Amino acid sequence: MTAAGHARSTPATGTNMPEIDGDRLWADIVSTARFGGTDKGGVTRLTLTEEDRQVRDWFVAECRSLGCMIEVDRIGNIFATYPGEDPSLSPIAVGSHLDTQPQGGRFDGILGVLAGLELIRTLKETATVLRHNLTVVNWTNEEGSRFSPAMMGSGVFAGASRLEAIDAVLDQDGTSVQTALETIGYRGETPVGQVGFAAYVELHIEQGPLLEAAATQIGIVTGVQGVRWFDVAITGTEAHAGSTPMAQRNDALVAASQIVLAVRDIAHRHLPGVGTTGFVAVGPNSRNVVPGAVQLQIDMRHPSEEGLDLMQAALEQIVGAIDAKIALTHIWSKQPVVFDPAIVDAVRASAEALGYSTTEVVSGAGHDAAHIAGICPTAMIFVPSKDGLSHNEAEYSSPEECARGAGVLLQTVLQIDLK
Amino acid sequence: MTAAGHARSTPATGTNMPEIDGDRLWADIVSTARFGGTDKGGVTRLTLTEEDRQVRDWFVAECRSLGCMIEVDRIGNIFATYPGEDPSLSPIAVGSHLDTQPQGGRFDGILGVLAGLELIRTLKETATVLRHNLTVVNWTNEEGSRFSPAMMGSGVFAGASRLEAIDAVLDQDGTSVQTALETIGYRGETPVGQVGFAAYVELHIEQGPLLEAAATQIGIVTGVQGVRWFDVAITGTEAHAGSTPMAQRNDALVAASQIVLAVRDIAHRHLPGVGTTGFVAVGPNSRNVVPGAVQLQIDMRHPSEEGLDLMQAALEQIVGAIDAKIALTHIWSKQPVVFDPAIVDAVRASAEALGYSTTEVVSGAGHDAAHIAGICPTAMIFVPSKDGLSHNEAEYSSPEECARGAGVLLQTVLQIDLK
Numbered sequence: 001m002t003a004a005g006h007a008r009s010t011p012a013t014g015t016n017m018p019e020i021d022g023d024r025l026w027a028d029i030v031s032t033a034r035f036g037g038t039d040k041g042g043v044t045r046l047t048l049t050e051e052d053r054q055v056r057d058w059f060v061a062e063c064r065s066l067g068c069m070i071e072v073d074r075i076g077n078i079f080a081t082y083p084g085e086d087p088s089l090s091p092i093a094v095g096s097h098l099d100t101q102p103q104g105g106r107f108d109g110i111l112g113v114l115a116g117l118e119l120i121r122t123l124k125e126t127a128t129v130l131r132h133n134l135t136v137v138n139w140t141n142e143e144g145s146r147f148s149p150a151m152m153g154s155g156v157f158a159g160a161s162r163l164e165a166i167d168a169v170l171d172q173d174g175t176s177v178q179t180a181l182e183t184i185g186y187r188g189e190t191p192v193g194q195v196g197f198a199a200y201v202e203l204h205i206e207q208g209p210l211l212e213a214a215a216t217q218i219g220i221v222t223g224v225q226g227v228r229w230f231d232v233a234i235t236g237t238e239a240h241a242g243s244t245p246m247a248q249r250n251d252a253l254v255a256a257s258q259i260v261l262a263v264r265d266i267a268h269r270h271l272p273g274v275g276t277t278g279f280v281a282v283g284p285n286s287r288n289v290v291p292g293a294v295q296l297q298i299d300m301r302h303p304s305e306e307g308l309d310l311m312q313a314a315l316e317q318i319v320g321a322i323d324a325k326i327a328l329t330h331i332w333s334k335q336p337v338v339f340d341p342a343i344v345d346a347v348r349a350s351a352e353a354l355g356y357s358t359t360e361v362v363s364g365a366g367h368d369a370a371h372i373a374g375i376c377p378t379a380m381i382f383v384p385s386k387d388g389l390s391h392n393e394a395e396y397s398s399p400e401e402c403a404r405g406a407g408v409l410l411q412t413v414l415q416i417d418l419k
Numbered sequence: 420m421t422a423a424g425h426a427r428s429t430p431a432t433g434t435n436m437p438e439i440d441g442d443r444l445w446a447d448i449v450s451t452a453r454f455g456g457t458d459k460g461g462v463t464r465l466t467l468t469e470e471d472r473q474v475r476d477w478f479v480a481e482c483r484s485l486g487c488m489i490e491v492d493r494i495g496n497i498f499a500t501y502p503g504e505d506p507s508l509s510p511i512a513v514g515s516h517l518d519t520q521p522q523g524g525r526f527d528g529i530l531g532v533l534a535g536l537e538l539i540r541t542l543k544e545t546a547t548v549l550r551h552n553l554t555v556v557n558w559t560n561e562e563g564s565r566f567s568p569a570m571m572g573s574g575v576f577a578g579a580s581r582l583e584a585i586d587a588v589l590d591q592d593g594t595s596v597q598t599a600l601e602t603i604g605y606r607g608e609t610p611v612g613q614v615g616f617a618a619y620v621e622l623h624i625e626q627g628p629l630l631e632a633a634a635t636q637i638g639i640v641t642g643v644q645g646v647r648w649f650d651v652a653i654t655g656t657e658a659h660a661g662s663t664p665m666a667q668r669n670d671a672l673v674a675a676s677q678i679v680l681a682v683r684d685i686a687h688r689h690l691p692g693v694g695t696t697g698f699v700a701v702g703p704n705s706r707n708v709v710p711g712a713v714q715l716q717i718d719m720r721h722p723s724e725e726g727l728d729l730m731q732a733a734l735e736q737i738v739g740a741i742d743a744k745i746a747l748t749h750i751w752s753k754q755p756v757v758f759d760p761a762i763v764d765a766v767r768a769s770a771e772a773l774g775y776s777t778t779e780v781v782s783g784a785g786h787d788a789a790h791i792a793g794i795c796p797t798a799m800i801f802v803p804s805k806d807g808l809s810h811n812e813a814e815y816s817s818p819e820e821c822a823r824g825a826g827v828l829l830q831t832v833l834q835i836d837l838k
Contacts, residue, residue, distance in 0.1 A: 206662065207659055207662045208659060208661075208662030208663055208664070209663065209664070209667050210662075210664060210667075213667065225661060227661070229706065239807070240626060240627060240783065240784060240807075240809065240810070241693065241695035241697055241718045241720070241783075242627075242644060242646070242693065242718075242720050242782075242783030242784045242785070243625065243626045243627030243782070243783030243784045243807070243809075244627055244628065244693065244783065244807065245627070245628070245629060245690075245691065245693065245783075246683070246686050246687050246690065246693055246694075248628050248629075248632065248807070251683070251695070253679055253696055253697075253699065254679060254680065254683050256676075256679075257675075257676035257677075257679040257680050258676075258680070260672055260673060260675075260676040261673065261676050261677070261680075264665070264670070264673050267665050268665050271664075271665065272664065274660065274661065274663065274664065274665055275665075276660035276670070276706075276707065276708075276709055277672055277710075278660055278672075278701075278704070278705050278706040278707055278708050278709065278710060279701065279704050279705060279706050280672065280699055280701045280704065282697075282698065282699045285697070285698050285699065286697050286698060287648065287695075287697040287698050287716035287717070287718050288695065288697055288718045289695075289697050290695055290697065291696075291697060297706035298706070299660045299661075299706050299707045301660070301661050363661075363662065364659065364660075364661030364662030364663065365659060365661045365662045366661070388658065388659075388662070388663065388667070390659065390662075391659070
C-alpha cells in the first residue's frame with residue numbers, strides 16, 4: 001500500500017489491491033489547467049498549438065520521470081509505456097486527449113490521460129508489476145475545432161483516415177496538420193498504427209446529464225451511438241404577409257416547423273435515440289414576408305443501426321407526407337459502436353468491487369475509443385458532469401468523482417492483466 | 420365622346436358618359452417605366468432619387484400642359500388640380516405614388532397616378548366640366564424602402580406624423596428626407612395638409628392573388644387590414660445533441676416550431692385574418708447543438724380590431740401553454756381602416772354600370788388611402804395582379820385590366836361629383 005496521509009479512493013472490499021491517490025490526481029487536474037487556462041477557470045488548448053505543446057511536454061516529462069518509454073507517432077499521438085513483466089504481450093492501453101475546445105473545460109479529455117498517469121504512479125509507488133506493459137495514450141486532435149475531422153489521431157491510428165490526407169488538412173489560418181505537428185515538435189518517427197494493444201480503456205467525463213440525474217457514481221459505457229446527418233431544403237413561395245390569404249400560401253417555415261416537431265417525435269418513439277434540428281436558415285427572413293425557402297440541418301443518433309434505419313424511414317415518411325417541395329438529403333453517417341463485452345464486464349466488476357453505484361450508458365458523444373474499438377477490445381468509463389455541462393468553462397466533476405473513475409480504471413486494468 | 424380610332428373601355432351601359440382611353444393609359448405605363456427601368460423589365464425608382472425627380476418632372480409637365488394648377492407641399496406631395504365649375508367646393512382627389520421598391524414593377528403606385536392623368540385628359544378631350552376641381556396626387560415615399568416609415572407623404576398630410584420628425588429621417592447613406600427633397604427640387608412651399616378634399620379615390624393593383632383566383636375584374640376595396648407585430652424570445656438550454664436524452668431537453672426550436680404552427684392555425688380560425696412568422700434566428704444554430712435560444716417575428720392582420728384582439732388572445736394563450744421560457748412582446752400596431760360606405764358604394768355602382776365583375780376585398784397591404792381615410796371620405800379600386808406578384812420586376816396587370824380600373828375610377832369621380 002501507499003504512504004499514509006494521502007486521500008484515497010475507498011474500496012468496499014478489504015483486499016490489498018493498489019489504490020490510486022485522488023488528491024494527487026486532483027492536483028494534476030488543477031495544475032494542468034494552467035496550460036491554456038482562461039480567466040473564467042476554463043481552458044482554451046486547441047490541438048497542436050503552443051498551449052498543447054506545453055501540456056504535452058509536461059506529460060512526457062512526468063511519464064519519463066516515472067520510467068516510461070515515450071513514443072510519438074507521425075500524427076503526434078503520444079504513447080507512454082510503463083513496463084510489465086512480459087514484453088511479448090501487447091500493452092494494455094488507457095488514455096484520452098489533452099486538447100480542448102475553445103473556452104472548454106478542465107476535464108474533457110485530460111481526465112483520462114491524467115488518470116493513466118496516476119495509474120503508473122500508483123503501480124510504481126506500490127511496486128506493482130503487471131504482466132502487460134501499460135501504455136498511457138494522448139490522442140492528437142480529439143476535439144476537431146482547429147482541424148477537421150475530430151478524433152483525428154485515433155482515426156488515423158485505427159485506419160479510418162489516411163495519414164497523407166490528414167497531413168494536408170488546413171486550419172482557418174491555412175496551416176496544415178503536418179506543419180503544426182512539426183512546429184510544436186510532435187511529428188514523431190513511429191509509423192501510425194504500428195503499436196498494437198491487448199485492450200483499450202478510456203476514462204472520460206460523461207458530458208451529459210444522465211449519471212447526475214440518476215445519482216450514479218460510475219457510467220459503464222457499453223458503446224457509442226451511431227449518427228446520421230440530414231440536410232433539408234424546403235421551397236415554398238415568397239409572398240406578401242398582408243395580401244396573401246392563408247389558403248393560397250405555400251409557407252416554407254410552416255413545413256419546416258412540422259419537420260422540427262417530427263424529428264422530436266421520432267426520437268421519442270425510438271428511445272434511447274435522440275433527434276435534433278440544430279440549424280435553421282430562412283429566406284428572405286423578413287417579418288412581413290411569407291418565407292419562401294428554409295434550410296434545416298438534422299442530427300439523429302441511436303445505439304443501433306436498426307434504430308437509425310427506423311428513425312430515417314420515419315423521417316422520410318413524414319417529409320413525404322408534408323404538402324410542400326422538400327429535398328431531404330442524408331449527408332453523413334457514423335455507425336454505432338458496441339464495446340467489447342469482456343472489457344465492459346471488467347469495468348462493471350471493478351466498479352462493483354469498489355462499491356460504486358453504476359448505470360449502463362451509451363455515449364451520445366464521439367470519443368477516441370469509438371475508433372480504437374475497431375482494432376482491439378475496448379470500453380469506456382464515465383464519471384458525472386455537473387449539470388451535464390461540457391465544452392464549457394463551467395464544466396465540473398468533483399475530486400471524489402474523478403478519483404472514483406480513476407479507481408475503476410485501475411481495477412479494470414488489473415482485471416484485464418490477470419486474463 | 421372622344422375621337423374615333425382609340426381603344427376604349429367598353430361600358431355595358433349605353434349612356435353618353437365620357438370614357439377613358441385604355442391605349443393612351445397603357446402607353447403612359449410603358450413609357451414611364453423608362454424612369455428607373457431595369458434590364459428585366461422592372462423599375463427601381465426609390466423615393467426622392469434622380470429617377471423619382473425625372474418621373475415627377477414628366478408628370479408635372481403633362482398636367483401643366485392639360486391646364487392643371489400644380490402645388491407641391493413641404494413633404495414633396497404633388498397636387499395637380501384640373502378646374503371644375505365651383506372653386507368653392509373642396510376638390511375630389513385621386514392618385515397614388517410614383518416611387519417603387521428596388522427591383523419593383525411598372526404598376527405598383529404609378530397606375531393610380533397615371534389613371535388620374537388619364538381622367539384629366541378625358542375630361543379635357545370631352546369638354547366635361549365637373550362641379551368640383553379634380554386633383555391628381557402623387558404622395559411622397561409610399562414604399563418606405565429608402566426612408567422609413569412607408570406612406571410618409573400621406574402620413575404627414577393626414578397628421579399621422581410630424582413634418583419636423585420626418586424631415587430628419589436618414590437613409591442608409593445618411594441623407595435626410597429634407598436634403599433629398601431639396602436636392603431634387605421638390606421641397607414645395609405649400610404647408611402640408613393645407614389642401615382639403617371632398618373625397619379621395621385610389622386605384623391600385625391588388626398585389627395579391629384573390630381577384631385573379633376569383634376571375635374577377637374589379638376589386639371593391641372596403642378597407643385595409645389592421646396589423647399587429649409581435650416579437651418572441653424563447654430561452655431554452657443549449658445542450659449536446661448526442662449526449663442529452665430527449666426527456667432532459669429544453670429545446671428552444673421545438674417551442675418555436677409550435678408557435679409557428681400556432682400562428683398559422685390561429686389565422687385559419689379567424690379568417691379572413693392572416694398570420695405569418697417571417698423571421699427566425701436560432702442560437703447557436705449548429706447542427707449538433709440543441710438550440711438554446713430562438714427569436715421569432717410575427718405579423719398578424721385582420722380587417723377588424725375585434726378580430727385582432729381574438730388573434731392576439733389566442734396567441735398569448737398558446738404561448739402561455741407551451742412548456743418553455745417565452746417572452747411574447749406586442750411591439751407595434753396599425754388599426755384597421757374601414758373605407759367610407761358612400762364612396763365604396765360609388766365604386767361598386769360604377770363598376771356594375773360598366774358591366775365589370777366585382778369582388779369586395781379588404782386590402783392586406785398598406786396604402787396612402789389608409790391615411791387619407793382619416794381625414795376625408797375615401798375608398799380604393801383594385802385591379803388584378805398576375806400571379807399575385809408585386810414588389811417584383813415580373814409584376815403585371817394587362818392593358819384591359821388597367822383600362823377597366825381607370826374606367827371605374829372615372830365613373831366613381833363622376834358619381835361623387837353629382838352629389
